[in-house]
Amino acid sequence: MYRFLALGVLALLAACQPLPQPFQPSxxxxxxxxxxxxxxxxxxxxxxxxxxxxxxxxxxxxxxxxxxxxxxxxxxxxxxxxxxxxxxxxxxxxxxxxxxxxxxxxxxxxxxxxxxxxxxxxxxxxxxxxxxxxxxxxxxxxxxxxxxxxxxxxxxxxxxAQGVRGVSVWGVDGAPGDGKLALKRALEFILRENGVPIVERDTPEALVVSGTVSLAKPVSGVQLIRLRWVLLMPDGSELGTVEQENQIPAGSLDNNWGEAAIFAAEGAFEGLAALLEKAPPLKPKS
CATH class of the missing domain: 3.40.50 (Rossmann fold)
Structure with missing residues (x-):
C-alpha cells in the first residue's frame, strides 16, 4: 500500500467535499x-x-x-x-x-x-x-x-519494501499563460515532497499523470476554471481522475500563475494520493 501526504485542500481551486458530521470522540x-x-x-x-x-x-x-x-x-x-x-x-x-x-x-x-x-x-x-x-x-x-x-x-x-512506483507528469493542456509549465512543475514538486519518485516519460512501469484546464467565458468579472487530472497505469489503463473547479477573477491567470499553481497542485494531490493507493506496487527486485 502506498502512503502519501496530502498537503491540504486547495484554497483557490478546491474540490467539493461531502458535508461532515459533528465530531464527538468516544x-x-x-x-x-x-x-x-x-x-x-x-x-x-x-x-x-x-x-x-x-x-x-x-x-x-x-x-x-x-x-x-x-x-x-x-x-x-x-x-x-x-x-x-x-x-x-x-x-x-x-x-x-x-x-x-x-x-x-x-x-x-x-x-x-x-x-x-x-x-x-x-x-x-x-x-x-x-x-x-x-x-x-x-x-x-x-x-x-x-x-x-x-x-x-x-x-x-x-x-x-513495498516497491514504490515512479510517476511521470506528461503535461497540462489548455492552461492559459504560463500554466502549462507552471502546473507541471508544481505537481512534480508536490509529488516529490510527498515521497513520490518523479521519472522520465519513457521509464518502464511508471505511472502517468496528465492534466487538462478549461476556462468558461467571463461573467460579471469572474469565470469558472476546471482542472482535470488523469492517472494512468503503464499499459494506458485509467486508474482514476481528479477534478477541481472554482470561480476566479476573470483573466487573473492569463499571464503568470504564481502561487496558484502550487495551490492547484496541492489540491490535486489530495485526490491523486487516494488513486496512488489503488495502484499495485512494483514487485520487489530479487
Missing part, C-alpha cells in the same frame, strides 16, 4: 489516546498544537494518534518515553472568505536523539467556525495527511 477513543508507549519501541508522543482552539487541537491529536496505531506505530497524546519521537504543531487560522477559513499547521518531528528535525506543512480550507466545532471527516482527512507523511519518516524501509 470514551474508548479518549482512553486509547493516552495509552502508554512501550519502552522497547520507537513511538510518537503528540504534543500540543499551538495556535489552535482546544476544541480542534485535542480531537486532532487523538485522531493522529489513532491513525498511527492503526499503522502499528505506538502513539499517545502527551505521554512518551526517552525513545519516543516528539511531534508538535504550530498553527494559524486565516480567513479566506465569509464562508471559509484556512488552517495551516507546520508539524515538527523531533527524533529521540535530538538529531535533525523533520517538518511537514499542511493547509486545509474549512467552513468558518468549524475550528470550534470540528467534524469527523475533516479531522480524519487532516490526520490521514499527517500520518501518511510520518510513516516513511518513522520507518524508512516501508517504501523500499
Amino acid at each position: 470514551a474508548q477513543e479518549k482512553g486509547a489516546a493516552v495509552a502508554m508507549l512501550p519502552k522497547d519501541t520507537h513511538g510518537v508522543s503528540i504534543l500540543e498544537i499551538s495556535g489552535l482552539p482546544s476544541a480542534l487541537s485535542g480531537p486532532l491529536r487523538a485522531a493522529i494518534a489513532q491513525r498511527l496505531r492503526d499503522e502499528d506505530i505506538p502513539a499517545a497524546v502527551d505521554i512518551g518515553h526517552r525513545g519516543a519521537f516528539l511531534l508538535r504543531g504550530e498553527a494559524s487560522l486565516t480567513p479566506l472568505s465569509p464562508q471559509e477559513e484556512e488552517v495551516q499547521i507546520a508539524w515538527f518531528l523531533v527524533p529521540p536523539d535530538g538529531g535533525d528535525v523533520r517538518m511537514i506543512n499542511r493547509r486545509d480550507a474549512i467552513p468558518r467556525g468549524q475550528a470550534q466545532n470540528p467534524t469527523i471527516p475533516q479531522l480524519d482527512r487532516i490526520a490521514r495527511g499527517v500520518t501518511t507523511a510520518l510513516v516513511p519518516m518513522l520507518n524508512p524501509t516501508v517504501a523500499e
